[in-house]
Amino acid sequence: MTDPSARRPRADAVRNRERVLIAAEALFAELGLHAQTDDIAARAGVGVGTVFRHFPTKRDLVEAVIARRTESLIADARDAAADPSPGQAFRRLFAQAAELLARNRAIAEELAAGMDVPALAPSAKQALFAAMCQLAARAQASGELRADLCPADIVMLVSCVAHSVELAQRIDPGLRRRFLAMVLDGLRPGATTPLPGRRLDLEELGRLAGQRTAP
């Protein structure tokens, strides 16, 4: 697959790409997706042109940053699948995700947007959702999680937790832990109200979200 005629990239290009990523990580974490390309370039000590050569659109840059920052969480999610108590693992993962989100505004905003902005190939977001849903399924099988929860509900939950983190950070970070605890209480198997309506799996969810976002 690798073109043998392709020469290795220039050293300055490699260096600059890395600098841009680091600057973007910092600014996206602090300001969210509203961080501006010019500022990222300035922080990286590089011209805007350079940013756009490495990442043709701002969206590409966002994706790259989020993929890097989410890597370890996705790894944790996969490890958790082997945990002897899937229910506890599920709750722990949610808490870890919330912590990550609290330190990275852009990721919180991105996850708050749910399944939207699709067609991004097997993106970090999708990988994370998939891992969480698998973990949830195991927790349901072991009776530690309400059985009527479906994958679409999980995506919704993650999105809402992300939203709550965004909100809490602007007001009082303690609030996000309270919200999380409350939501997790609603997920216990002893839940009193059966969830109404039809179940929706990840595939269909992606399809529905895709339909709406396409121009």
Place this chain on the structure above:
Amino acid sequence: MTDPSARRPRADAVRNRERVLIAAEALFAELGLHAQTDDIAARAGVGVGTVFRHFPTKRDLVEAVIARRTESLIADARDAAADPSPGQAFRRLFAQAAELLARNRAIAEELAAGMDVPALAPSAKQALFAAMCQLAARAQASGELRADLCPADIVMLVSCVAHSVELAQRIDPGLRRRFLAMVLDGLRPGATTPLPGRRLDLEELGRLAGQRTAP
């Protein structure tokens, strides 16, 4: 307080103001806060200048629309305070709010933004939050709602429900009912996990939100 020298407003001005409000209600409901002033003017059959004479900024127009659309919900909330089962009334009010939000994107976005954009005098949003918190307090007193819930949690909940409605509308409206049911399950008094951290009342919440939003 009324200036006696002020003549009554011209008939065409009154008519146009009403037209603008109706057009804005329709477009905000459909497109959310992104609806554009030019389009609202066009829909009202009026020039942009006219819109801005009646509502000096877009924000003013949004406030006016939301106040109108929220009136009956706030009235319901106040009535609910007299309900013999405050717990049920609380849950019913949440469901009513979610329905309203589903039909009005702008209100959903606005409530999703939580306590932000303050300094809007006794706004519709604040009135609604206040009424809901009062109802919650009664439900707690009657043991139908977990006792460790504080006013800030309610605001957070409303905001997250609004967010979930926004999300669900783009994907599958059924999801918003599932989310609501799940969250309400987490509010029952039998909840297992005590909410961590300190309680926060509406006043302090408003102060904190104000600090962050001020320029």
Place this chain on the structure above:
DNA sequence: TGACAAGCGGAGCCTTCACTCCGTATTCTA
């Protein structure tokens, strides 16, 4: 019914931001 305050319309201003273009500089290869 005439004078004039109040209101109207909409071209265009101004700011914000993602993104482009091209002359110059740096790195790599032979």
Place this chain on the structure above:
DNA sequence: TAGAATACGGAGTGAAGGCTCCGCTTGTCA
């Protein structure tokens, strides 16, 4: 080390969208 290939910088472009300005129109009051 020369020449080609690649990358760089940043002024400039274009689109979006809130808001202003001012010449014209319309209601109101005496």
